[in-house]
Amino acid sequence: xxxxxxxxxxxxxxxxxxxxxxxxxxxxxxxxxxxxxxxxxxxxxxxxxxxxxxxxxxxxxxxxxxxxxxxxxxxxxxxxxxxxxxxxxxxxxxxxxxxxxxxxxxxxxxxxxxxxx
Amino acid sequence: xxxxxxxxxxxxxxxxxxxxxxxxxxxxxxxxxxxxxxxxxxxxxxxxxxxxxxxxxxxxxxxxxxxxxxxxxxxxxxxxxxxxxxxxxxxxxxxxxxxxxxxxxxxxxxx
Numbered sequence: 001x002x003x004x005x006x007x008x009x010x011x012x013x014x015x016x017x018x019x020x021x022x023x024x025x026x027x028x029x030x031x032x033x034x035x036x037x038x039x040x041x042x043x044x045x046x047x048x049x050x051x052x053x054x055x056x057x058x059x060x061x062x063x064x065x066x067x068x069x070x071x072x073x074x075x076x077x078x079x080x081x082x083x084x085x086x087x088x089x090x091x092x093x094x095x096x097x098x099x100x101x102x103x104x105x106x107x108x109x110x111x112x113x114x115x116x117x
Numbered sequence: 118x119x120x121x122x123x124x125x126x127x128x129x130x131x132x133x134x135x136x137x138x139x140x141x142x143x144x145x146x147x148x149x150x151x152x153x154x155x156x157x158x159x160x161x162x163x164x165x166x167x168x169x170x171x172x173x174x175x176x177x178x179x180x181x182x183x184x185x186x187x188x189x190x191x192x193x194x195x196x197x198x199x200x201x202x203x204x205x206x207x208x209x210x211x212x213x214x215x216x217x218x219x220x221x222x223x224x225x226x227x228x
Binding site for chain 2: 004033042043045048056093104105106108109110111
């Protein structure tokens with residue numbers, strides 16, 4: 001398996017522009033997570049999906065952020081309009097929860113480094 | 118509110134000098150404590166999951182232990198390739214299946 005795939009790996013944009021980050025989870029995984037990592041705040045959960053349905057979006061900073069998961073193999077995180085304070089590394093992770101054992105190891109993608117000028 | 122605090126923020130060791138990283142947590146109903154390793158420019162890589170106090174897990178030079186309030190990641194005779202940021206995370210009842218991460222300890226091992 002190729003693991004979690006994210007694109008682009010690097011994105012540089014100007015304030016006010018729309019940014020779309022993409023993620024392909026590991027095949028067969030039923031949970032997908034979007035995280036943001038900064039030096040100041042560390043790794044923060046933005047939103048997560050179970051079977052393509054958003055479960056908890058309380059970590060989404062404001063209405064400029066939106067996420068979708070149209071099918072089991074693809075998700076997007078969109079920022080519109082982007083602002084300099086959105087600059088961070090955005091990670092996607094997926095997992096396969098096993099109720100019998102509570103096993104829920106999350107596998108992370110390589111991340112997208114976003115710079116908003 | 119679920120919370121994870123890691124210490125120290127940074128640790129510098131000589132090759133072969135054993136030490137421990139600390140992860141203190143407060144969580145409503147622990148459903149797993151996770152250790153990840155993160156190399157520069159990469160995503161976190163899973164190391165261990167611990168579920169109950171007294172549990173221990175080992176992998177090469179790393180050993181993770183868990184009490185009711187904290188976890189330790191012991192590094193025995195570290196090598197330069199162990200240099201990375203080590204992240205601790207918890208999953209509790211309130212967070213569903215989401216993880217709450219600490220800010221990490223950055224370990225540097227010099228030869």
